Amino acid sequence: MGDSVVTPGIAEKALDPNEALGPQIKRILVQRILTNVLRPGERLSENELSASLGVSRQPVRDALIRLGEAGLVRALPQRGTEVTRIDLQSVDSGRFLREAAELAVIREAALRSKPSAIKTMEQIVSAQERAVKQEDHAAFLSLDDELHFTFAASIGHGDVWRTLQNVKLQMDRVRYLSLPDATPGKLLIQQHKAIIRALNARDPDSAQTAMREHLSELLSSLPRLVRKLPDYFDGSASA
Amino acid sequence: MGDSVVTPGIAEKALDPNEALGPQIKRILVQRILTNVLRPGERLSENELSASLGVSRQPVRDALIRLGEAGLVRALPQRGTEVTRIDLQSVDSGRFLREAAELAVIREAALRSKPSAIKTMEQIVSAQERAVKQEDHAAFLSLDDELHFTFAASIGHGDVWRTLQNVKLQMDRVRYLSLPDATPGKLLIQQHKAIIRALNARDPDSAQTAMREHLSELLSSLPRLVRKLPDYFDGSASA
């Protein structure tokens, strides 16, 4: 059963003693959860983690608290801390919220983003084309984040994208699972180009239309995944 | 001088040893920050807090980590933990995000919320009228939350409102500060009624218009506050 769904590729850097350990460990665990090295339902032990990371329990607890606030993990008293299953309800609400936010952002951006910001966007998309050619999934996804952040930043609301991060984490879990049969990068790039074209044309309506179409792609493979990996999900129509 | 801007009114319940202490302490500190018992820039000491609450440092650190994730507090290495000043930039981005979300919610609600949900909304507004008569600010604000949650819940996206909580915390800080010269409750209630009227009429456009007008009221006193209490804010045009 070779369903190791993931292309890790992300190096695990050693811990930097000059930076607080808690946030560093959080990032490591976020990576492991997103890439399904740690799978939904799996149980984590504070002692095990602290031993394997070579730190005490304290910073591990710090990290687990943060993960709990982000909804990636849940503490079960006297039993352990388990990786949450992907809650379909909150994925859907996340999609709703993100769509509302991004549509509002892109409308504003069409009205008043500066040409220099649009230039940046075009460069990011070019970089994405290179990433697709080299089949570098990780780089592609990270550029995708950067592009959407730039949309928000171009109207002075980078903070909006930042506060959507926790919401996006849940969507990203789905996204990493779908990497094998994801929407082809070429199509996503075309959609990005369509959005930027609308910005250049200062046409808010078609910018929104293009964005809406783009976002509808993001979770397109979700139903297939739920059928293939029911144990990873929660709140599905399992009845 | 006598700028204790607050009507506390919120009893501080004793700690319940059957529930994890960290989240409880977080709630207590959130209340103190929102009500300006703890003021922006003020420094918290883990030792002091643990002594005054009668617990060890561990659950206090737990609470401070959570507050840090919510952006209400910032750890200064080797110095202390300070209550963040209210960042005008993130308040504005919060407003933007919330407006985008609530406009999308209310449009959907006009299209497909169930009559029973609308009934609930009407009851909440009635309760608000009673709260205004009794000048019970705390109850009014809490009913306000409940109403907006019900808007989202009526289209099955209660989670949206839940994920907006952290954003709303920053806006709430402003809100509590403005209690003295806030928008009169009667006006807010009229706006609520206008929104619900539009839902009953299944008219998404006027629902959105009414909501937009309502939300624009929320931060109306912000500029005045920034002038009166510049120390509480960050990123203002102080130059």
Place this chain on the structure above:
DNA sequence: TTATGGATACTAGTATCCAATAATTGCTCG
């Protein structure tokens, strides 16, 4: 006025405890 040095206070992290409880294991008894 400026610099220096010391006292102080603070978080970050480590290392051990203890308490309560869920899960598991193994034993006993029918």
Place this chain on the structure above:
DNA sequence: CGAGCAATTATTGGATACTAGTATCCATAA
């Protein structure tokens, strides 16, 4: 052979005491 019970183990939540490193404040001296 199976059911029920008791002991064991592993877990988080919490408490306590300690070290390290650093920022801050203040008095004193040049």
